[in-house]
Amino acid sequence: xxxxxxxxxxxxxxxxxxxxxxxxxxxxxxxxxxxxxxxxxxxxxxxxxxxxxxxxxxxxxxxxxxxxxxxxxxxxxxxxxxxxxxxxxxxxxxxxxxxxxxxxxxxxxxxxxxxxxxxxxxxxxxxxxxxxxxxxxxxxxxxxxxxxxxxxxxxxxxxxxxxxxxxxxxxxxxxxxxxxxxxxxxxxxxxxxxxxxxxxxxxxxxxxxxxxxxxxxxxxxxx
Numbered sequence: 001x002x003x004x005x006x007x008x009x010x011x012x013x014x015x016x017x018x019x020x021x022x023x024x025x026x027x028x029x030x031x032x033x034x035x036x037x038x039x040x041x042x043x044x045x046x047x048x049x050x051x052x053x054x055x056x057x058x059x060x061x062x063x064x065x066x067x068x069x070x071x072x073x074x075x076x077x078x079x080x081x082x083x084x085x086x087x088x089x090x091x092x093x094x095x096x097x098x099x100x101x102x103x104x105x106x107x108x109x110x111x112x113x114x115x116x117x118x119x120x121x122x123x124x125x126x127x128x129x130x131x132x133x134x135x136x137x138x139x140x141x142x143x144x145x146x147x148x149x150x151x152x153x154x155x156x157x158x159x160x161x162x163x164x165x166x167x168x169x170x171x172x173x174x175x176x177x178x179x180x181x182x183x184x185x186x187x188x189x190x191x192x193x194x195x196x197x198x199x200x201x202x203x204x205x206x207x208x209x210x211x212x213x214x215x216x217x218x219x220x221x222x223x
Contacts, residue, residue: 005124006033008049010042010068011057011086016109020055023113030120039063043071046078053123055107058087058094066098073102073203082123082204099210102203155215157199163217165192169205170212 007024009017009032021032034049036042038060046054054072058065069083085098085106098106104123107116155163168178179189193205202208212218 002029005030005053005120006049006051007031007120008034008036008042008045008051008054008081010036010039010045010054010060010065012037012060013057016057016086020116023116024120027117030117037061039065039068039071042068043075046072046081047075050078051081053082053084053120055084055086055120056103058085058098058106066094066101069098069103070101084119084123096210099206102207104204104206155217158196162192162196162199165189166196166200166208166212167218169193169196169208170218172209 007030009020011017011020014037017035021035024030024032033051034045036045039056040063042054042056042060043063045051056065056068060068063071065085065087069085072078072081072083082104083098083102085103086109087094087106088109105119107119111119158166164182165178168181173181175186175189175193178184178193179186182189193208196202197204197208200208200211202211
């Protein structure tokens with residue numbers, strides 16, 4: 001019944017790609033359909049294979065992971081491709097830039113195998129790979145800076161209910177968490193999240209997190 005999740009690996013290190021490929025292909029519901037050594041190859045492979053998820057190294061020769069993510073997010077043909085950034089460096093400036101560019105989340109290269117597999121499945125489900133703890137640290141380090149991407153005026157397109165939902169997404173809550181917090185059904189919570197994403201032109205939940213803080217809807221001090 002479950003469909004196979006198609007994955008594209010983009011990393012300039014063959015050993016990293018081989019390791020990720022072995023781990024992912026060992027799962028019954030995941031298949032690595034293509035590999036790329038740099039951003040240009042990644043884009044070409046994404047268009048050719050239309051994967052569900054692209055695991056993209058943040059530092060690659062030529063076009064880096066951030067620009068690659070930005071181009072994938074901007075290409076209507078690749079609207080169904082979720083991008084997960086892979087990095088050696090943890091929560092650095094580049095990771096946040098990648099989220100702004102359209103990434104669904106990020107993983108460290110030394111992540112546990114189970115977390116890699118979970119990340120692929122979560123990205124396909126449309127959730128953001130940002131736990132509440134990670135979100136708090138990311139926000140406190142970077143989002144408190146003056147916004148330079150989304151304008152606070154963008155909030156005007158949201159209803160009060162949608163603003164509340166976006167604020168909760170910004171704190172790392174899942175649809176089920178939001179439903180419990182607002183005393184509504186998970187389906188209603190999902191509907192509010194989807195409508196907010198549509199109105200704001202957000203690619204996924206990760207961009208709602210960015211919007212929630214850059215717009216001033218909630219602040220790092222609220223954690």
